[in-house]
Amino acid sequence: MNQIKRVVIVGGTHGNELIGIYLVKKFEEMPKLIQRESFESYTLIANPKAYEIGKRYVDTDLNRCFQRQDLENPKLSSYEAQRAKAIYRTFGTGGSLAADFVIDLHSTTSNMRLTIILPSKHSFNLRLAAYLSSVNPNVKVLYSEPKTSDRPYLDSICEFGCTIEVGAVAQGVLNATLFQQTKELVHIILDYVEAYNEGTPPQVKDTFTIYQTIQTIDYPRNEVGEIQAMIHPQLQFRDYEALHPGELIFLTFDGQEIAYEGDSTVFPVFINEAAYYEKGVAMCITQQLQEVLSL
Amino acid sequence: MNQIKRVVIVGGTHGNELIGIYLVKKFEEMPKLIQRESFESYTLIANPKAYEIGKRYVDTDLNRCFQRQDLENPKLSSYEAQRAKAIYRTFGTGGSLAADFVIDLHSTTSNMRLTIILPSKHSFNLRLAAYLSSVNPNVKVLYSEPKTSDRPYLDSICEFGCTIEVGAVAQGVLNATLFQQTKELVHIILDYVEAYNEGTPPQVKDTFTIYQTIQTIDYPRNEVGEIQAMIHPQLQFRDYEALHPGELIFLTFDGQEIAYEGDSTVFPVFINEAAYYEKGVAMCITQQLQEVLSL
Numbered sequence: 001m002n003q004i005k006r007v008v009i010v011g012g013t014h015g016n017e018l019i020g021i022y023l024v025k026k027f028e029e030m031p032k033l034i035q036r037e038s039f040e041s042y043t044l045i046a047n048p049k050a051y052e053i054g055k056r057y058v059d060t061d062l063n064r065c066f067q068r069q070d071l072e073n074p075k076l077s078s079y080e081a082q083r084a085k086a087i088y089r090t091f092g093t094g095g096s097l098a099a100d101f102v103i104d105l106h107s108t109t110s111n112m113r114l115t116i117i118l119p120s121k122h123s124f125n126l127r128l129a130a131y132l133s134s135v136n137p138n139v140k141v142l143y144s145e146p147k148t149s150d151r152p153y154l155d156s157i158c159e160f161g162c163t164i165e166v167g168a169v170a171q172g173v174l175n176a177t178l179f180q181q182t183k184e185l186v187h188i189i190l191d192y193v194e195a196y197n198e199g200t201p202p203q204v205k206d207t208f209t210i211y212q213t214i215q216t217i218d219y220p221r222n223e224v225g226e227i228q229a230m231i232h233p234q235l236q237f238r239d240y241e242a243l244h245p246g247e248l249i250f251l252t253f254d255g256q257e258i259a260y261e262g263d264s265t266v267f268p269v270f271i272n273e274a275a276y277y278e279k280g281v282a283m284c285i286t287q288q289l290q291e292v293l294s295l
Numbered sequence: 296m297n298q299i300k301r302v303v304i305v306g307g308t309h310g311n312e313l314i315g316i317y318l319v320k321k322f323e324e325m326p327k328l329i330q331r332e333s334f335e336s337y338t339l340i341a342n343p344k345a346y347e348i349g350k351r352y353v354d355t356d357l358n359r360c361f362q363r364q365d366l367e368n369p370k371l372s373s374y375e376a377q378r379a380k381a382i383y384r385t386f387g388t389g390g391s392l393a394a395d396f397v398i399d400l401h402s403t404t405s406n407m408r409l410t411i412i413l414p415s416k417h418s419f420n421l422r423l424a425a426y427l428s429s430v431n432p433n434v435k436v437l438y439s440e441p442k443t444s445d446r447p448y449l450d451s452i453c454e455f456g457c458t459i460e461v462g463a464v465a466q467g468v469l470n471a472t473l474f475q476q477t478k479e480l481v482h483i484i485l486d487y488v489e490a491y492n493e494g495t496p497p498q499v500k501d502t503f504t505i506y507q508t509i510q511t512i513d514y515p516r517n518e519v520g521e522i523q524a525m526i527h528p529q530l531q532f533r534d535y536e537a538l539h540p541g542e543l544i545f546l547t548f549d550g551q552e553i554a555y556e557g558d559s560t561v562f563p564v565f566i567n568e569a570a571y572y573e574k575g576v577a578m579c580i581t582q583q584l585q586e587v588l589s590l
Contacts, residue, residue: 025521026548055350109465142347170404172569176546230471248502251471256405273558278349288364294317 003197004160006100008042009034009186010244012274013063013106013154015050016171018037018293019179020105020164023186024159029248034192038197042097046087046104055277063104064152079133084154103189104154107169109274111237114185117163118143119155123161126293127201128192130208135188136270138181140240142286144213162189168175168237171274179197183271206293210242211267211286215288218280220250221257228252239269243285250282298492299455303337303386303394304481305327308358308449309400309570310345311466314474315400315459318481330486333492337392340397341382341449344374349467351570358399359447379449387452396455398484399448400477402470404463404569406532409480412458413438413505414450420457421588422496423487425503430483433476433534437564437581439508457484463532466569501588505579506535513575515545515553516586523547526567526577534564540578545577 001049009027011020024043027034032290045051046060060081064085070076084194091099115127118137129141142165155163166182169175171215195201219227229250243249244265250258260266270276304322306315319338322329329336340346342357353374360379365371368388386394411424411434424436437460450458461477464470490496514522524545530538538544540559545553553559563572563578 022525022548030549094454145328168465170463170569171467172572173404173465174522174525174566175531177528177531179548180546180550227469230469230474233472236470236472251475253317253474254325255475272468272470274465277467280503 002100004039004100005224006040006042006097006099007034007101007103007161007190007193008097008158009046010046010102010104010154012045012047012051013104014053014056014061015047015058016054018172018174019107019166019182020167021045021051021107022174023179023183026183032133034186034190036194037129038194039100041190042091042099044091047080056171061275063106063154065162066156067150067152069150070152087154087159088157099158099261101193102155102158102176103186104161104163105186106163107178108165108270109170110166110270110272111239112261112269113138113140113167113240114181114268115140115142115165116190117155117165117261119151119153119162120159121291122159123294124160124196126185126205126291128189128233129162129210130191130291130293131202132185132188134204135184138186140269141208141210141291142213143210144284157291167228178274187239202291208293210289210291211269212289213269213286214266216281217249217268217283217284217285219277220252227277229256229258233258235268235271235283239271239273240267242266243268253284297395298332298487299395301335301337301394301486302329302396302398302456303392303453304472305339305341305397305399305449307340307342307346308357308399309350309351310342310347310353311351313467313469314402314403314461314464314477316340316346317469317480318400318474321357321478328483328587329481330579331489333489334395337386337394337487339382339386341403342375342378349396351466353513356570358401358449361449361451362447363446364445365447382449385454388458394453396488397453398451398456398481399452400481401458401460402464402473403460405465405565405567406534407460407564408433408435408462408535409476409555410435410437410460410564412450412460414446414448414452414456414458416586417454418503418579418589419455419491421586422499423467423484424457424505425588426487426497427483428503429499431480434480435564436503436505436586437508438505439579461510494545496508499588503585503587503588505586506564507584508564508579508581510580511531512578513565514577515547522572524551524553527552528561530566530578532566534566536561537583538563
């Protein structure tokens, strides 16, 4: 693998996730914070119009607009489709400032601590994630096997990098503790890339824990799609904790308790994320795996 | 004072405060929950279009649209101005279903527990608040001396009632614990009104604690109005706790700590409420007072 020559740090892919937006603004005011010797650093507020109106998006979720087939489709003309095309033309493969590595900064109403979402299991990404989880126990590593190779997420604009999800924090709110932890995490990532470029990446243990998504669970809904239950108090904010068959996951508006009906212990994440109500996702179910790094 | 003949329970004055909206939906499905012998109960989703689009409001904050001078101003034609006029024509003084008592259900990203906001210091409202805070230590009573008698809040449509603020909960999210606590609080209020109508209101102690707003504090901002600091981690979620002069309230994006410069101990509330960033309010400063009930 060649060196990382250009890094892009993205905030505001969702306009109401303020930590990434204000972190990018800070980096733009004080560019030395993200400069390193061996690569160029760029910043981007991905969805400025959504930030202006204080919403996740204007027309459609920007972080689902990056499939190659959509980027190449001239008929797609929503604000976010246009933004995705412009971002890809700049930082994507063959772009005017084609990036080798992307950090996409998100926040969530779920208690996701400092989650690194792996875009792929390329050994570079795995080693970085292993390193990050070794230096900070709050770092969790999440991975979803993509359904097709054409992923719709912003972090798919280059082969290397990650999406960072920090929480729990409300939409439209800055949380100073999470802001500082995210800033620190970005610095550690940039330092790692620098060390990698210099041929001296930090050593990591050869196994580390990842959480791999196996399914999503929707809220119970009625025939017209209205939700009929809430996340059970016993599950709220318990992202990444073990959920055993028979444990309670929902409480209906009538006070009935609904248990998890799977047949094995799982680890739910993105529990009660505000933006996922409309996506039909009350939580994502993961398995906890020990990932073995190849030499 | 006459009997309370008609009560209206309002949710969704802000479209992204889901607890009140889903509670009103539940009451509409199961009207027996809010029926009592001595009065009629009505429900209202105040801002259905804002709820549809998942925002606080469409054009302007509905909960600032109820000044009489605005309700009578034919030139005001925003969606919310029209909604306020329609609501007042129905449930306001002289309306087709003029209400004597209103409960307006809100939620907040601040850690406000179960806050009763008093619309006035009428002895009926005070006695109700004293009772509620006596039955549940999570209930806090908040009062702001109005600048003019023409208050802009929805709860000003009738003389009696209150606004309920529950939190901390993110916008666009249901929290089951707070949902159930709010439901319980509404039941207790309705039972209180019933007992009052029957001439047997519960006895209360003759003093109780209220928090009276004395000022608001904005975020530090630069010359173009952009915020330059966040709520300090030591203050986050500490609504209703004592804040002493010299204690830290903000952390700038550069890591500088800013202390409270007042000269007496105060009790901040609405700390880091998402919707107040645009209103120039990082927190409201209150004094803790012992309110004495008149006989």
